[in-house]
Amino acid sequence: MGNYCRKLVEFCSGKAVSELCHNIEGNINDGSFSRLTYDMMLAWERPSYYDEEDTTENVAKEKEERKITLNTTQEQDDIPLFYSDIMPLLVNNEPNVGEDAFVWLGSLVPLVADVANGRFTFESLTAPTGNRLHFPAYDMFLKEMDKCIRHLQKHATPNGVELAEDEYILHVDGTASTQRVVRHIGSTSWPGRLTLTNYSLYFEASGVIRYEDALKIDLSKNIEQSVEPAATGPWGAQLYDKAIIYDSTDLSETVVLEFPELTSSTRRDHWLALVREIMFLHQFLSKYQIKCPIQTWELHARTILGIVRLQAAREMLRISPPVPTKFLIFSLYDEIPKGDYVLEELADSLKKGNNGQSCSASSILRSMNISKTVDSCIITDEASQADGSVNVVDDSPLLEAAIKQSREEEKEILIAKATTEELKDEGVIDSVLVITELLKPLKHVVPWFQEIFTWERPIITLAVLAASLMIIYMEWVGKTFAAFLIWAIIKMLDARKKKIREKCYEIVISRSSMASDQSTMESIVSAQHGLYTIHDMMQIANIAMLKIWSILISKADKVLVRFFSAVIMILVKIDSNI
Known part of the structure; x- marks a missing residue:
């Protein structure tokens, strides 16, 4: 029954959305679009009468959870206290929607979300409200998107530049x-x-008086180009980590752009993500050989809407801006594991064609007055179909499965990294460095034994072999052990004479090996399970070696006397047996 009701909701919603898309800008301004689409999500999430009981339970559970502090990530821990007091203004007692309903609406109308990254977008938007989307926040998000689009249309074209007919300004600073x-x-x-x-x-x-002619950096060329974060400062000193550096084979020198701000590098990170998104978009079109003008423009439209969503979210969450890549398709899947599989499925689903969509990203931009002459023929071809759509939004099972797998592995990595950071705080890494420093003298001994066993020095190998045979044949094992102990005592007395214990007051370890945290997912996940056991073992080994080291350098006098007495007794016993 519930499945039938949901299918009916999906069918009716598709018909309604196809009408809304013709005047989407006006419907957003008067609030009818946000109210209707939000009710669609509610109906899809709870399509039958029997779901009302679940709704009551969810409301009661929410009220109970409000009394408990939400588990927050490290990024949310940095949010100031007064920011948490602002978020209740976007929360009401009406029924709210979850992630699946939000993504379903994105598959129906790719304005508020894109199916490729809708789940990540939902996480970022609803992190302060317990991963539930309330109508005031949803309505504000749509209106901020409309404001961003109208604001972008007012920007002037750069001096000395004539934009292409399908080229649009996305951000100005x-x-x-x-x-x-x-x-x-x-x-x-x-x-x-x-x-x-x-x-x-x-x-x-x-x-x-005015700006000079613009320097153009073409991000659409199929050449070697990169954009990376950089630090700048006076006389070449890298003091301020607030810049990006662009490099390509077309330029004789790199382009360094700095985004000054007082505290963080949020502006730089925002611009870095946007520039990379445009680069990755054109690399995606080139890699998967997407030549069809309709499909190409559709991907451009989806990228533009992703950037608009990011701008709207930044306006809503000014004090703690969201992570930019959560709203950008290509930057997101370049960053997380198995992202290349998701992009492959995205390209395949785009090429296969799916005429079941009620509206597209390109038709949404057209209805919001982002369209030019070259695009009108594309949109006209698009509108000539039954519902005015092409394969624009992907809801294939393979794409959804790839997104789910990529998301699960990203969560595993985050958990593993959090565990690793926790263990670092508990001193596991320090234990590793200490044991490495204590075992440093063995670095010279191990290669020497390897040379003997591998016959790299035949004379030494033969001498050791002959000495071993003679000791065994003449039954000099006891005498050899006694000689070794005497040699150890001589070394200890020599260390005491040279006052090595004063020179070795502390063991100095280097953290240079810990400067890079780059590691694969497999190594992180497999390492976290054994770190606790290894930590205990290393602590025991460190204590034992430190005790031996203190004896060898005569640091503990009482222990040294006991050791000498034990050695003398062993020597006397060996001598009496002989």
Whole structure:
């Protein structure tokens, strides 16, 4: 019964959404779109009468959970206290929706979410509200998206540049109403305006009256190019980690752009994610040979909407901005494990075609007045189909399975890294470094034995072999052991004479090997299970070796006297037996 009701909800919602998409901007402004689509999510999540009991239980559970502090991530721990007091303004006592309903709506109309990264978007949006989406927050999110799109349409074209017909401005920084952007060329710095489109990055240096002609960085070319975080400072000193550096085979020198701000590097991280997203978009089109103009523009439209969602989320959550990659398709799957499999399924599902969609990302942009002449023919071809759609949003089982697997492995990595960090705090890494330092003298002994066993030095090997045979044949094992003990005592007395115990007051360890935390998922996950046991074993081994070391350098006088007495008794006993 429940499955039949849900199918009916899906059918009716598809018909309704196809009508809403024709005037989506006006419907967002008057609140009808957000109210109707939110009710669709509620109906899809609880399609039958019998689900009302579950709803009552969920509401009671929510009230109970509000009394308990939510488990937060490290990023949420850094949120100021007053930020948590703002979020209840976006929460009400009405029924709320969960992740599956949110992603389902994204598969129906790719405005509020994209099926490729909808689950990650939902996590970021609902992290402060217990992973449940309430209507005030949903309505504000849609209205912020509409504001962002209208704001982008007001930006002026960069000086000396003529944008392509399907090229749109996605983000601008460095203007009078925003913070500065500085380009570093050698020892000189040039403030200016930075503009990002779905094809290129433009920097206009500030002039006396107006901006100079823009420097164009083409992100769509199929060449070797990279953009990385960088640090800048006076006289080449890397003091401020707030810049990005772009490098490609087309440029004679790298382009360094700094985003100054007082505290964090949030602006830099935001721009870095946006630039990479455009680069990865064109690399995706080139790698999977997507030549169809409709499919190409559809991917551009989905990328544009992803950036708009990110801008809207940043406006909603200004004090603690969300992680940019959670809203960007290609940057996200370049970062998380098994992301390449998801992109393969995305390309396959895009090429197969799916005419069951009620609206597309490109038709949404058209209805929100982001369209030009070259796109009108594409959209016209698109609109000539039954429901005005092409294969634009992917709901194939293979794509969903790939997303689910990638997400689960990302969670495993996060858990493993959290465990590893916890163990670091408990001193496991320090124990590893201590035992490594204590065993350093053996580094010279082990190669010597290897040379003997592998006959790299035949003379020494023969001498050791002959001495061993003679000791065994002449039954000199006891005498050899006694000689070894005497040699050890001589070394200890020599160490005491040279006052080595004063020189070895502390063991100095190096943390340079811990500078890089880069590791594969398999090594992290497998390591976390054995770290606790290894920690205990290393502590015991360290204590034992430290005691032996203190005896050898005569640091503990009482223990040294006992050791000498024991050695003398052993020697006397061996002598009496002989």
